[in-house]
């Protein structure tokens with residue numbers, strides 16, 4: 085594939101069929117017609133530099149606007165391509181002046197890119213004119229009215245102009261408007277003495293430094309949105325549980341307060357519920373008879389996926405809950421918020437009554453969703469520095485007894501949103517090498533990360549961290565099946581699986597216990613890949629592990645479904661009760677051991693579905709890092725492939741490492757992939773903060 089693309093790129097003449105040339109002082113240039121440019125876009129799609137969808141969108145624009153200029157058509161195709169890479173808009177300044185930064189095409193595509201850009205305007209003003217002139221583009225200048233004629237593209241004109249597909253522009257401005265409304269503190273009345281008293285009961289006096297958790301609870305009371313970010317184990321759910329207790333203790337209508345818990349995946353939702361419940365019950369001593377925590381836990385019910393909370397309907401983007409049919413909640417806690425994409429955030433905010441409190445928990449440094457938007461990352465732009473206003477700082481001192489160092493004061497205009505955002509900084513779980521590695525990766529400290537990995541690897545097979553760069557993929561497979569030292573691997577799963585082979589369980593409960601044991605054993609270890617394709621990708625490793633287990637007699641792979649096949653669900657199916665990201669396993673059923681059913685562990689409960697009804701699943705010995713978000717494993721092995729390209733980012737490596745609880749292994753196809761991934765932090769273009777900056781105060 086790679087070879088083919090190279091050959092194509094070297095011989096690719098984008099304008100081979102261009103009709104006319106005109107003499108200029110600099111030599112001949114081509115006067116492009118719409119047909120020439122559309123043909124060039126098709127060739128770019130042939131060479132894999134654009135998707136078919138991207139060139140098709142440009143062709144659609146050309147159909148709508150017979151006078152469309154080449155600059156409009158290329159901007160449209162690039163915008164579509166960027167949306168596919170997770171951006172919500174196209175920054176036109178960069179497109180005009182630094183196209184290679186925007187396009188992200190491989191080095192060998194440079195001649196093609198240059199030949200294309202020779203035909204494009206050299207000044208940003210000319211690009212903008214080409215867009216402004218077209219009837220397919222709605223030109224919006226902040227603060228001025230603009231007529232909506234259903235144009236498919238939106239140009240947000242101004243100092244840093246952005247081109248949007250209409251849908252994403254709508255989502256962004258709606259999200260921004262909801263956030264602005266939710267973070268307005270005017271008129272919020274907090275019963276300060278009561279809150280201060282309860283905060284002191286819920287948090288022990290902190291020995292040194294700022295108690296960010298206590299601060300987060302205090303700030304959350306001031307508006308209708310609270311953003312609590314932090315790395316793994318920094319106590320996000322611990323804090324959210326205290327915030328709930330605080331709300332119950334201080335809200336005038338506490339008896340009626342309706343609380344809901346949600347997360348983007350079923351697994352993350354189940355973890356949230358478990359963790360909130362246990363954190364709340366731990367508070368019994370602190371609250372005594374004053375709060376009935378058990379009743380509170382019962383009233384909250386189960387945590388749900390966002391899709392199920394909003395009422396997803398098959399084959400439509402619409403949800404049952406929206407502004408006209410809002411959710412019936414007063415407090416909504418959403419965990420793993422980094423996985424929420426722009427469209428989902430817009431749907432969530434619209435469905436939430438304006439009086440309800442939204443508490444977003446997540447790690448801003450994790451990978452954003454595959455879909456467009458990096459909403460949590462955008463919302464947390466100021467989280468590290470705080471940017472708290474004098475008013476916020478005075479409130480924090482009065483109510484939470486927290487005096488923040490000067491470095492957290494707002495320097496210039498501060499976003500109201502920043503006054504509702506707190507970053508938790510101390511990890512309670514990750515003090516050791518895994519935590520240190522995650523910190524080094526986040527800071528882009530490649531020498532530090534390498535030194536740590538080398539020192540740990542040399543200390544033996546049982547070390548918390550271990551790495552191998554270069555070598556054969558067979559070693560990855562062997563390690564997954566046998567383990568390194570005595571760290572977790574699939575060895576335990578195969579052992580427990582074997583205990584049930586050919587067994588006729590006397591009682592259903594025995595069968596259930598065995599099924600739970602297999603699922604739990606399987607969940608202790610996971611291989612995470614950067615890419616899907618190739619020997620070092622998900623597909624290749626799943627095949628290789630199946631073959632290896634088959635050869636060892638641990639599984640008998642005689643078809644697609646076999647006893648012990650682990651699968652990940654890839655599409656929500658509310659009717660079957662399974663959701664994107666759920667992991668299940670094909671095992672003999674109790675009633676008919678000759679039949680396989682797929683078992684899922686949902687909290688403590690087993691749920692099973694017939695294999696025939698599960699159409700959208702993939703084998704799950706190896707997963708992409710993206711799909712692993714919201715899960716943790718005792719031992720996580722991260723596999724970096726040289727085919728990773730721009731997928732190998734700092735956030736990908738950080739997310740992979742932070743999925744590991746006790747042991748982390750790194751397998752790199754060739755040396756250097758970790759360093760280059762760490763040097764590539766992801767930047768997603770978005771106008772969300774621009775919209776919010778309109779609300780900044782000085």
Ligand SMILES: Nc1ncnc2c1ncn2[C@@H]1O[C@H](COP(=O)(O)OP(=O)(O)OP(=O)(O)O)[C@@H](O)[C@H]1O
Pocket residue numbers: 297314315316317318319320321322323359512513
């Ligand atoms: N202030 C604290 N004092 C004592 N223990 C704490 C404190 N904060 C958190 N913990 C403990 O640290 C552990 C991790 O906390 P928690 O699960 O809330 O972190 P998290 O940020 O939600 O983690 P994750 O990223 O895995 O969701 C829990 O066992 C929790 O009880």
